Amino acid sequence: xxxxxxxxxxxxxxxxxxxxxxxxxxxxxxxxxxxxxxxxxxxxxxxxxxxxxxxxxxxxxxxxxxxxxxxxxxxxxxxxxxxxxxxxxxxxxxxxxxxxxxxxxxxxxxxxxxxxxxxxxxxxxxxxxxxxxxxxxxxxxxxxxxxxxxxxxxxxxxxxxxxxxxxxxxxxxxxxxxxxxxxxxxxxxxxxxxxxxxxxxxxxxxxxxxxxxxxxxxxxxxxxxxxxxxxxxxxxxxxxxxxxxxxxxxxxxxxxxxxxxxxxxxxxxxxxxxxxxxxxxxxxxxxxxxxxxxxxxxxxxxxxxxxxxxxxxxxxxxxxxxxxxxxxxxxxxxxxxxxxxxxxxxxxxxxxxxxxxxxxxxxxxxxxxxxxxxxxxxxxxxxxxxxxxxxxxxxxxxxxxxxxxxxxxxxxxxxxxxxxxxxxxxxxxxxxxxxxxxx
Amino acid sequence: xxxxxxxxxxxxxxxxxxxxxxxxxxxxxxxxxxxxxxxxxxxxxxxxxxxxxxxxxxxx
Numbered sequence: 030x031x032x033x034x035x036x037x038x039x040x041x042x043x044x045x046x047x048x049x050x051x052x053x054x055x056x057x058x059x060x061x062x063x064x065x066x067x068x069x070x071x072x073x074x075x076x077x078x079x080x081x082x083x084x085x086x087x088x089x090x091x092x093x094x095x096x097x098x099x100x101x102x103x104x105x106x107x108x109x110x111x112x113x114x115x116x117x118x119x120x121x122x123x124x125x126x127x128x129x130x131x132x133x134x135x136x137x138x139x140x141x142x143x144x145x146x147x148x149x150x151x152x153x154x155x156x157x158x159x160x161x162x163x164x165x166x167x168x169x170x171x172x173x174x175x176x177x178x179x180x181x182x183x184x185x186x187x188x189x190x191x192x193x194x195x196x197x198x199x200x201x202x203x204x205x206x207x208x209x210x211x212x213x214x215x216x217x218x219x220x221x222x223x224x225x226x227x228x229x230x231x232x233x234x235x236x237x238x239x240x241x242x243x244x245x246x247x248x249x250x251x252x253x254x255x256x257x258x259x260x261x262x263x264x265x266x267x268x269x270x271x272x273x274x275x276x277x278x279x280x281x282x283x284x285x286x287x288x289x290x291x292x293x294x295x296x297x298x299x300x301x302x303x304x305x306x307x308x309x310x311x312x313x314x315x316x317x318x319x320x321x322x323x324x325x326x327x328x329x330x331x332x333x334x335x336x337x338x339x340x341x342x343x344x345x346x347x348x349x350x351x352x353x354x355x356x357x358x359x360x361x362x363x364x365x366x367x368x369x370x371x372x373x374x375x376x377x378x379x380x381x382x383x384x385x386x387x388x389x390x391x392x393x394x395x396x397x398x399x400x401x402x403x404x405x406x407x408x409x410x411x412x413x414x415x416x417x418x419x420x421x422x423x424x425x426x427x428x429x430x431x432x433x434x435x436x437x438x439x440x441x442x443x444x445x446x447x448x449x450x451x452x453x454x455x456x457x458x459x460x461x462x463x464x465x466x467x468x
Numbered sequence: 469x470x471x472x473x474x475x476x477x478x479x480x481x482x483x484x485x486x487x488x489x490x491x492x493x494x495x496x497x498x499x500x501x502x503x504x505x506x507x508x509x510x511x512x513x514x515x516x517x518x519x520x521x522x523x524x525x526x527x528x
Contacts, residue, residue, distance in 0.1 A: 176471075210521050240524060324506075331492070
């Protein structure tokens, strides 16, 4: 081959062909990848196109945005889309097609249409949301109740973020004296790793889910806002199905991210997340305080009611007692009267009975006396009749020996003396003969 | 006892007292118990549990 070219000659040729055939700039739809910025402020990236079905990359081109262009485009893009210019975005860019002898094919970006990206993001969000909906998980986290005591909070944030500091400060300085317990699960909230890093933090919290009441995903204070990871399906599906309620405060001005849509509650800033928890706890505290006040007031009412009832009751008791007593008094009066009358009657009866008894007694006694008198008279007559004097008069005598009356012949001894007593004298005799009779 | 159980019981006590169906002896007893429940609930919301924070800090 005599007609050969050096590489440089070839590349120069290609460069000329490219330049001549692509004299204009062209609007190109592509996805960004590997976006990076160098120290001079130039932005280097890859534009790729994926097969919509297989997701395989079917086209690729290097791209560059020179610093002076990038400065303008970046802020314009961000203000329009609410997100930073970064990897993984669908973009519509106006490019000039370049070929450099040394660096090869590349596209130099001269303009960007943020509305396309907005549309792309919206479309992407729609797809993610539709998928979550189809899987029936979209509203799962929203349906979780926030417990009455919700003060153990797992925080997903960058440890150094100003927003994290604001969040902690806000919780600690709440005016109700509410107590909160927080645990940081650090995650990169932006950049290439943010998605994986947030999911890893969620997994860590899941392992310790019994120790927490809720999760706060916060972000704030960074210069750039990059929200792609908050629209990603893996982050969204993890959050939607998380067993603890998730409250987000990822500090962006754009309408909403998918994460905001699936989270239990979504507020703008980390401080607002803290306020949410404070409000919730303050409400719980207020409910207790309300119950306490109701209790105190009704207890007070009940006590004063009891007191007045007691006063009424004691008045009642007094009056009833008086009435009762006076009734009793008059009843007793009646009884006394009746008793007196009855006693009088009894007394009269007794008196009469006594009188009669006395008469009967006297009669009986007189009868006894009379009969006794009669008996005594008979006895006197009898005693008179049997008195020794009269007996002796009738011819009987009394025999006495040695001063003793002799009533039997057996005690007599012959030749001894005995005295015989008569009614009017006595005689002494000597016993001549003794004759004893058998009786 | 959990906070929710305590609050529920407390609400029931307040309701029963407000309905006026309790006599004065029961009332005294209930009010005393309610006071304990209130203290328990308030403590849960406002009193720092250092053990709990330590346990959270120890999660690796």
